[in-house]
Amino acid sequence: MSSNTNPYYNENTILYYNGKFKNASKVSTDLYGQTLHYGYGVFEGIRAYKTSSGTKIFKAREHYERLKKSCELIQIPFPYDIEELTQKTYELLALNHFSDAYIRPIIYCDPNMSLTKPNGVNIMICAWEWGAYLGDNLLNIFISSYCRPHPKSIKIEAKVCGHYINSILATSEAKNNGYDEALLLDSDGFIAEGPGANLFFEKDGELYTPQLGNILPGITRATIIELCQDLGIKLNQGLYKPHTLKNADAAFYCGTAAEVVGIKSINKQNFPLEWKDSLGKKLQTAYKNLVLKNELSTQTN
Ligand code: PMP
Known part of the structure; x- marks a missing residue:
């Protein structure tokens, strides 16, 4: 043992x-x-x-x-x-x-x-x-040399144990290179997701996130989309290349474990908008209020 x-x-x-x-x-x-x-x-x-x-x-x-x-x-x-x-x-x-x-x-x-x-x-x-975090510590992320598994190789929408080898490799690579977290592209070079979180980015007052198809359909991602509707934030879903993200004003990851966490830089390039002024910060606050009140949850008791 x-x-x-x-x-x-x-x-x-x-x-x-x-x-x-x-x-x-x-x-x-x-x-x-x-x-x-x-x-x-x-x-x-x-x-x-x-x-x-x-x-x-x-x-x-x-x-x-x-x-x-x-x-x-x-x-x-x-x-x-x-x-x-x-x-x-x-x-x-x-x-x-x-x-x-x-x-x-x-x-x-x-x-x-x-x-x-x-x-x-x-x-x-x-x-x-495990206490709620939802703090303002921002991440320095890096585009991984590993891509997400091809959706024709596995069922990418399923949360399968074996798929997480890909996440472990990407996370280890990011940490070994001195970053906090990885960002994985899909096999066509479009932005996909983090090893355990979905990505959103902001440009000119609108929010963008990779469309479903090559990513895990995150439950936090769906919650953020609902919150965008409530808060009147325009959300776009599509296929985005890394240069689009690098030209963004701000970005964040979201997931059950990560909650909503701001991203400071990608491949050492800082996002220009301060986290406190970003849509991400606004959504982080709304998410925190939601989970602590749990209004949208369909739990049974
Ligand atoms: N992508 C991946 C690869 C994940 O492992 C997770 C965590 N489950 C997410 C996104 C976020 O999903 P959720 O919001 O449902 O936790």
Whole structure:
């Protein structure tokens, strides 16, 4: 066994495993699993926030629906009920006494060394405490030498375990070169997304974001689009080359983990508009208000 201790749980942590709540240190998985060997599994990243009306999971239904869709896209069975999973996730948070937390459901496959459909599936949902950030620390990003996987090679809209090798390579490359984060292009050289976040940029008072097709359809991205409608911000979706981004006034990343985070520079070139004056900052504030009130969420209790 690895000598590293697991920083995500202690002896009291409870997780949800195939319909039951279990002590995290008492469950294990089979070393012959298809997900472990081939990355053939799907997962989600969800956040819960402490709000004035208690702990609220932001867009739980949307996340569990994406989990189901990810399974369908790669032919992994999904024998679960979304309402029930949402309810169990609230119970999981309560059992662990968590409010501000990150929640990680994963569907992983039984032992099967062949490259065929799964013999059976398992669900595990774990969570750990993670406070909301939404601060003003800006990122220096860099265009990765890795591109996003071609949508004809994989199901790019699915949140599949194995796809994250691409994200790990790009993140490591960015950090090794002294940057905070990577930006990946698609295989045709258009701007795609970050390793775990979607990109928006601002030019002349309008917002731009890569269209769906070559990116993960982020739930935060969809929320930002809704907020743009509420705030009367003109949003354009299309295919953009890096020079368009380099000529932008400001930019930001958004995602469940990243929330809304401003970008200071790309390949060492600073964006001219100050973050405090940008549409990103306005949307960051609106996003913060939303997750802490959780108005748009369709959570069940
Ligand atoms: N793109 C990628 C590659 C991601 O991993 C994530 C995180 N799930 C996102 C975008 C943002 O998605 P969401 O807003 O649903 O967290």
